[in-house]
Amino acid sequence: MKLLIDCGNSRMKYVYLNTDTLGKVESLDNDQIDQKILNQLLNGVSIVCVSSVLDEQLFELISNSASQNGATLIQAKTQVQTNGIICGYKNPQQMGVDRWLAILGAQHLMPNLNLIIVDAGTATTVDILTSNQRHLGGWILPGVETIHNSITERAANVHSEFKMIDQLSFGVTTQENVNQASWAATLGLISMAKETFVNYLDKNNEKTSDDFQLIFTGGNGKKLMQLYREFNHEELIYVPELVFHGLKQYC
Ligand SMILES: Nc1ncnc2c1ncn2[C@@H]1O[C@H](COP(=O)(O)OP(=O)(O)O)[C@@H](O)[C@H]1O
Ligand SMILES: CC(C)(COP(=O)(O)O)[C@@H](O)C(=O)NCCC(=O)O
Ligand SMILES: [K+]
Numbered sequence: 001m002k003l004l005i006d007c008g009n010s011r012m013k014y015v016y017l018n019t020d021t022l023g024k025v026e027s028l029d030n031d032q033i034d035q036k037i038l039n040q041l042l043n044g045v046s047i048v049c050v051s052s053v054l055d056e057q058l059f060e061l062i063s064n065s066a067s068q069n070g071a072t073l074i075q076a077k078t079q080v081q082t083n084g085i086i087c088g089y090k091n092p093q094q095m096g097v098d099r100w101l102a103i104l105g106a107q108h109l110m111p112n113l114n115l116i117i118v119d120a121g122t123a124t125t126v127d128i129l130t131s132n133q134r135h136l137g138g139w140i141l142p143g144v145e146t147i148h149n150s151i152t153e154r155a156a157n158v159h160s161e162f163k164m165i166d167q168l169s170f171g172v173t174t175q176e177n178v179n180q181a182s183w184a185a186t187l188g189l190i191s192m193a194k195e196t197f198v199n200y201l202d203k204n205n206e207k208t209s210d211d212f213q214l215i216f217t218g219g220n221g222k223k224l225m226q227l228y229r230e231f232n233h234e235e236l237i238y239v240p241e242l243v244f245h246g247l248k249q250y251c
Contacts, residue, residue, distance in 0.1 A: 003045040003071075004247045005062060006098060007052035009122035011219065014041060015244050022248065025241050033058065038065040049074045049251035051243060053096045076101060076250045083107070083249070088128075088135035099125050101246030103135055106215050108245050113213045114201065116193055119242075120220035122146055124186050126193045131211060136200065141189050144220045148182040164223050167230060187228055190214070194232075217242035 002017040012033055016023040028037065042048060042065040050073065052059050059075070066073040078092045078100040085107055089095040099119065106117050107129060115129040120143060127138035142150060148162045160175040168184055171177035194212070216225040216238045225238045239245070 001045050002047040002049065002248075002251055003042060004244050004251070005048065005050045005052075006101075006243045006247065007050065007054050007058050007062075008098065009053065011121075012058065013243070015241060016045075017244075017248055017251075020248075022241055022244055025244065030054075030058065033061065035061055035064060038062055039068060042066060042069045042071055045069060045071045047072045047074065047251050049076065049247055051076045051097050051101050051247050053098050074251050076247055085129070085133045086135060088137040096125070098243050099127055099138065101243045102215075102217060103127050103129055103246065104249055105239070105242040105245030105247075107133065108249070109239065109242075110213050110215065113211050114197065116190070116197060116212065116214045117242075118190055118193075118214065118216045118218075118221065118224065120144060120186070120216065120218035120224050124189065124218075124220075124224075126189060128193065128197050130201075130206065132206075136197075139189065139193065141186065143218075144182050144186050144224070147185060148178055151178060165227070168227060183224070183227060186220075186224060187231075190224070190228055191232070213237070215239055215242065 004015050006013045011027045011029055013025050013027045015025045038061050048066050048071050063073055076097050078095045078097050080087055080092050102117050102119050106115050112131050114131050117127045119125045122143045124141045124143050128136040145162045151158050152160050160178040163179045165179055165183055171180045214236045222238045225236050229236055
């Protein structure tokens with residue numbers, strides 16, 4: 001059995017791979033993880049494949065567990081080119097591997113479309129992939145909760161708890177103002193990514209609007225997709241295991 005692990009800045013997500021089928025994605029908060037828990041997760045695993053955007057600490061714990069269980073450890077890295085997809089970064093090593101894997105996963109699930117990939121975690125990232133498999137680059141914004149917390153931590157009279165919302169509206173309490181704005185700002189990022197992509201394709205005489213697909217993933221991905229859908233009637237999907245569709249190509 002293979003174990004795929006994605007270490008994000010807030011949570012570790014993991015999934016078991018039996019032949020070619022991904023199981024259900026599970027998660028643990030980073031501060032809950034210790035050697036004992038990892039040893040249990042790796043019990044009976046022959047190959048463990050890791051994507052991490054963290055410093056070495058958690059990776060070392062995983063590496064210890066792999067040695068103790070006799071499992072082969074594979075660490076995914078962002079590459080200049082994988083499966084014909086060309087990374088847009090000047091220095092691909094600088095781009096978070098979770099983003100690269102989400103791009104590979106998206107292309108695998110939705111080949112030959114203009115893709116806008118939104119990963120809504122601690123950060124919200126947007127990555128753009130053209131229908132001819134070129135990564136144009138992307139954007140990094142603080143995640144929805146990170147935006148929310150940035151103001152509650154810095155303003156004496158802004159008291160609020162982070163919340164999911166059901167729809168966009170104007171706030172009449174401090175808490176509503178901060179939460180609504182955090183989601184609205186992130187939705188604005190996605191709208192502008194779409195506009196910027198359309199402009200790029202028009203200028204470069206490439207295939208345009210009818211073949212776009214927006215793909216959402218990450219802890220806030222489903223909610224963002226639902227909110228975005230209220231205003232935009234285009235093709236949207238939420239794929240919680242998107243990074244793992246990329247990661248499984250490494251093992
Ligand atoms: N059940 C949940 N547990 C933790 N965070 C959640 C949960 N549901 C939604 N979230 C949101 O998802 C974010 C973490 O998403 P995730 O994709 O795991 O991030 P990362 O990859 O950066 O660790 C949190 O900032 C939080 O706002
Ligand atoms: C942008 C990120 C912080 C997103 O991390 P996450 O929100 O998934 O924890 C991560 O992909 C990262 O550390 N990237 C390195 C910088 C870059 O991609 O340019
Ligand atoms: K992530």
